[in-house]
Amino acid sequence: MYLHGTSKINDKGHLEIGGVDSTELAQRYGTPLYVMDEALVRRRCREFVDAFQATGLKFQVAYASKALCVMAMCRIVEQEGLSLDVVSDGELYTALQAGFPPERIHFHGNNKTPMEIEMALDAGIGCFVVDNLTELRLLNAIAGEKKKQVPILLRITPGVEAHTHEYISTGQIDSKFGFDLGNGAAFEAVHEASQSAHVRLLGIHSHIGSQIFEVEGFSLAAEKMASFASRVRDELQIVFPVINLGGGFGVRYVEGDTPLPMSTYVEAIAEAVKTQFHAVSYPMPEIWIEPGRSIVGDAGTTLYTVGTSKDIPGVRKYVAVDGGMTDNPRPALYQSEYEAMLANRANDAADEQVSIAGKCCESGDMLIWDVQLPAVNSGDILAVASTGAYNYAMASNYNRIRRPALVFVKDGESDLAVKRETHEDLVRNDVVPERMKQKETAR
Ligand SMILES: Cc1ncc(COP(=O)(O)O)c(C=O)c1O
């Protein structure tokens, strides 16, 4: 398994993260356990900010909190000076509870409800990224009732297909998100927004997909945005002060993944925006981006305890852990691949090929197909790398399995950021109607 960030093998032959022995973490907090390498999260935040600062351009880096939205994460992002992108009342609530400055919050989503819009307006968030005309009209009406004028970006579908899994590719024409550039919808939206008294149009937004390992898609999106902005200026006399190119920067999950340094993405985006907007004699806009996965993805490791195994001679050996698709649904959803190691026997020769199964009543509940490990015993601690993004965020209670705890580790210390769910948590919202309380149904 590739050792990310501060991960290393200590002299006991154990995996250590943030200076803390992972077997001690497993002992202290139980398993499954999400472990976040705080130094690596902060390093990633700084890589984006430093790279933009070096360009001398105006910018905003907003962490896409959908990747991992917990209060501790909002605090780190605040301390690192980033903005925050939320897509629901729940993410907004988490950010506000964590004391995140509302003026640095951007609200995304293709179906914001009236309640969510009101909540965000009342909180005084920095900007809405408007996805469609229904939302534009609703937002304008609600902001009008509140006698406010709210900054917005319009989400454009640029018609750029990023090379990634089709379920996480969003910039193509056939997408549920945004105003289409090609069929005139984007232009009409700009026109309508400019006539709407209670919104202030800051600019346009595009997001071409996720887990992208090349810069060409971003350059192409910048080119399309510049040509659209220029047409809008010429025909409507509107100039956008902001261009948002979304997130999607790839991280390493397994060998063969080839993420670029974050500075390479930023430099390419800055260069493309400069060149393309200069080419149409446009005043240089402020550049905004929204990385999610690339801030937290490779900083996360999940620790599991090995339980049972089943050897089918000539077929395969299944090794089952105490978690699975409930804490990491990505392999089941996207055929995502992960690397693993035995955290308690990191130096032992990996001479057995096994497949890692979860504990759900579901044949598709597999975490890893075919991984080389030392001969695995019940009680071993299995570490799976690069689980920081879209794992806790997408975890479920399927089979009424309790969601794991999440800790941040740094400089030899570990801090609980999310408690493990209890049995009481599982039934907290259940209600048994009175008529179901009697012992048997009278027939
Ligand atoms: C609009 C928008 N912005 C930002 C992101 C974050 O993407 P990633 O986590 O790949 O950086 C997403 C998710 O793909 C998104 O839909």
Ligand SMILES: N[C@@H](CCCC[NH3+])C(=O)O
């Ligand atoms: N949840 C997806 C990415 C979706 C990104 C949000 N638009 C993943 O785990 O890869």
